[in-house]
Amino acid sequence: MLRFLLSGDPLYLRLMSTYRLFELNTFIRRFVALNLPAPVWVQAEVAEVDERRGHYYLALMEKTEDGQEIAAQAKAVIWSRTANKWQRTNKLLLKDLLQAGREVHLQVQVSFHERFGLQLQVQDLDANYTLGVMAQQRQRTIDELMAAGLLQANKMLRLAMVPQRLAVISSPAAAGWQDFMAQLRDNPYGYDFEVQLFPAAVQGTQASPEIRRQLRTIERRRDSFDAVVIIRGGGARMDLADFDEKELCFAAAQMTLPIISGIGHETDQSIMDMVAHTALKTPTAAANFLIDRLHYLDQQLAGAKQTIAQQTKQLVQRKAFELASLGEQLKFQQKQLLQKEAWKLEQYAQQLPMMVRRRLHEATAQLEQLQQLHQLLSVEGQLKRGFALLSVGDEIIRTGSQLAQHEEVTLHLKDGTTTLHTTPQTKKK
Template sequence: MAMETSLEAPAPVRQIANAIAGWVDRLGVVWVEGQIAQLSRRPGLNTVFMTLRDTHADISISVTCPRTLFDGLNPPVVEGASVVIQAKPSFYAVRGTLSLQAREIRMVGLGELLARIERRRQLLAAEGLFSLELKRRLPFLPHTVGLVTSPGSDAERDVIENARRRWPSVQVKVAAARMQGQNSPLEVTAALQRLDADPEVEVIVIARGGGSVEDLLPFSDEGLVRAVHQARTPVVSAIGHEADQPLLDLVADLRASTPTDAARRVVPDMAEESQRIAQARQRIRASMRGWLDREQSGLTAIRSRPAMADPRNLLDDRADEVDQLRERARRSVRHRLDRAEDEITHHAARATALSPLATLRRGYAVLQGADGHVLTSVDGVDPGDSVSVRVADGRIHATTTSIETTTPVVDVDTEEADA
């Protein structure tokens, strides 16, 4: 029932807000279709906030969804997805906002299509078909490039013209296949296998211009993805534009944003490579020139040294040193000889002074009996005995005629020693 209000008796805001909340709460559960225009997952909250927009009119409404329900969706809901939501209308009286409380979310139309592709992507990824370890490097300068595309298409012209503009001698083998329609996956797979079996083809490009999601569905076909995975030749995917990403982009060895970009990524630019070679040649020459200059400077420095300028200077210096050492050796030997001579002379003088011959030269003599023993006393000698007298320069043989005894001379030094 309508509320009774007037200018004299207006209703407070809370009453109006609570009344609106009551009226909205009487609405039952509804199914609503739209597109996710905005998605917000705030940390720490158990509620996910979304904005659902009408696909044909500029009208939108807020939607709240429990986090458990949102996280359980496979594939997950993303912005731009078309969905059908079972929800209960709710009016938040505190802020005066109307929203839908989601109870179930289902993909429809394009959203359902994208959901199937996402599930297929997850299954193939679980098998390892998209692993980075399987990606092969493209040849630096392929002689022959295989191209899978629609005959006479803009993609074919872009790839061939850009490839030959960059490297005129490159050869392009085209394997025609329909790039759209129900039979497109089979034809593309067959064309890929033909080029893969050709030993001259070094890299394969699968190219198609842009299109809608439905137009690019053949390039998310499981059979085509597995054929690319099993190919022995590196494969480059050039499907659609930058924003498009079919499953072929994930399994290919290289993804190009456009067919023109594929030609640039596959074939090097002759002008750029020539410039790089010229720059490398200049760097090598500069390096060699610098090295030769350093070595020449080293040789010049070595040749400028006195020893290298006139090697005889070193010989003269060494000859002077040898002469000095020889003179020092001679002086040392001469000094040693003089000292030895003096020492020998001294010892000879002492030996001469202590020799009995020196005593004999002073007038003394040695008397020996006939048996040769030295006579130191008259005892034992009789007159008539033969004796021998030893003097400084010879020996005298004599016969004793008489014997005279004298008083012995006392040795003063001996007496003092005895005392």
């Protein structure tokens, strides 16, 4: 329990109708000093942090269970001497650990000053607690990304064979940006890249909102780019925590352009690296990846060109051989055909006289038959066979009506002609 004790009468302040502010603050200072003489451990969330001349000025807070309101807040300070000692002992930088939104476990000496009010002077900081909370938050983010099917989503996107139109998110003042551009510009193959910088903070409390804003801008212009490149320069291991931030990782996972990250360290991996299509350790490595991808395609094309040239040469040689072979075959076949036709001509020459004689004999026989037929069918032939022919002049009488029209007709017989006179009776007949 707190002890209520002041020098003099403890009812002193109660009995006064009014009192001076200095007197009230003096009472509070003595009260705090008496009841909290030793440092205590406090859990809180860092709301703000400001480093000046090696001193760290913190705004601490605790939210309600639903996280909607602030339940308590206080100011704290880590003096430069304490900060330097802590950093030497723990091999960590306070500026990397003390970031807005992080949970901290602090050992503080509670003090109250008549002029400056209540202040928590930090004596020690439990880095393992903060790192543990960060690790828990990191794992929760990974689990939520996996549950939403987004952890591998960007990796499933197709990266262009020749990714030359690049949207780069980085700080224009970062050494990583300069290294990246120098590597692309001075590549030994002379490849050209179209690079547009979308400036953003790549560490600190502004990293997540600024990078998310630029991701939204790039997404609206996605048809203008082949890939998004997120790079940062060198930094402490704790700097990677900015790329574990939940909202940032979800925003990156839902991009429709492949993301190439160059933000990590040799042994560490951020969630952004896990979400990205391709994760490289440094900006220079990211640039080399892009250069090597183009060079690989270049080599493939050169190999294909050489293969096509070789196959074309082989095809030409093969077709030339086939053509020569066909030419020889054609000559042979032509010779055979000429010999065959010459033999046929020789055979025809031998057979032609006999065929002509036979044809003439057949034609003569046919002619004789036609002559005999002609003689049989001629008027003379008919008369010789015993038939008679009546005519009037050159007109042959074929019917009785014709005969009735004439009084004299000529009768043709085998041995001559005679004239006949027709009578009415004859006409009647």
